[in-house]
Amino acid sequence: MDTEAQHTERDPSSDTEDGSRSARVSEDSAATPGRRRTALVAGACVAFLLLLSHFVMQPFLIPSRSMEPTLQVGDRILVNKLAYRFGSEPDRGDVVVFDGTGSFVREQPRDNPVTGLLHDGAAALGLAEPDETDFVKRVVGIGGDRVVCCDEDGRLTVNGVSVEEWYLMPGDQPSSVPFDIVVPQDKLWVMGDHRSQSSDSRDHLGSPGGGMVPVDKVVGRADWIAWPFGRWSTVRETPAFDAVPAAGHGAGPHG
Template identity: 40%
Template sequence: MSGTIRTEDGRGRLGSVLSGLVVAVGCVLFLGGFAWGAVLYQPYTVPSDSMTPTLQVGSRVLAQRIDGDEVRRGDIVVFNDPLWSDMPMVKRVVGIGGDTIACCGAGGRITINGEPIEEPYLLPGYPASGQKFSATVPEDSLFLLGDERHNSLDSRVHLQEAGQGSVPRSAVTARVDAIAWPLDGVLERPAPFAELPGGVSRPGPVTPLFYAIVGGCVLVLAGAAYGPLARRTTARSRKDTVGV
């Protein structure tokens, strides 16, 4: 009988050590994911409906802190430009330095350097712009449009200003990677822009960070639950052994 109890105690100690390790790893993943996410990302509330249907007014998004040099066509960016507003704004990049942006081409689409571009994020059946325009983007600048082209104060409104409505790359503070609320998930990079020189930007690390946080939470709960379950099992086993 005593030999049986010593074996169970040994297993209990090993189980306690392992559960402690599981909890420790879970805490590292959970807290580390949150800390790293806070360094890389900033939350942002969409203030208007100019980016519908992609971003609804009031949506909470996660925007990765980046340098303006990292921006590619198709990115949705958060930027500050005093000529546009005294508050941060969010728009989509459709042109970069050297591009000539015009509307409308075949099928009511915008053209980039004369090539019509399909924009899958726009409402179907609507032209890419209700007004005709043409602009050449200065170097180190970005031409920005809202996805709701009929209700967006974007580069088209500022065409008469220096730079033909473009915004300096240095004005960009972050790139929107995911919609946190409502839970719509990670934003895909528009495939048509991938075929243009320079391609599209790589997805940010929001997905691995999410899995690290969720995985850490699961490990912490599993490790914490092991102790009570193990003690209950050991107590029941001892009771059965003594009874025998």
């Protein structure tokens, strides 16, 4: 009985299709580790930036005109969180960022914790406006200081010494609201540089905290303007308070 080898014919195009499919699978397999590495590197970078922002240096977006001309709307400043970590405390003239909860605003629970978490992350990277409880102002009085507005020449006095506030917005008065206060220990009296546009300690004199900001609510000191590039600079220190004596060595409260 004759036997004849049976040959199976194969469509040549199937070889091409199989080859293409194999090539795609190989390419995808090769690309997957690359994509994973990219995702891991990106995730590590974001984690590093968040840790840096939380512990060392936080970007902060300026949302209002209250600190003009020193800081302008849209500026992104870098807040030095180590400035007051090793025994130092805010001093007169420092521009600080602080949590106003309990002093400037009442604490409000967030409706959506997920949205709040995303917002906090974006704000920590300077990509979103800060929480409504965060403020940036200039320290005018520290614990024990007597701050008065105004003297006969219309200037603030601190511990009996008149202060030349060259950093104020041109045309602004030091304050249109008279006041005479003594700052409690471990508290701060803060004001904006654009006094006519700033809601600051003056506006909270009748609040439970009397307009004073607890030192432990200070997030850090505004040291640099990082964006836009045309405004890249340090936040300049002011000599305005150099002649002010320590608390207790100036004029006391009115009798």
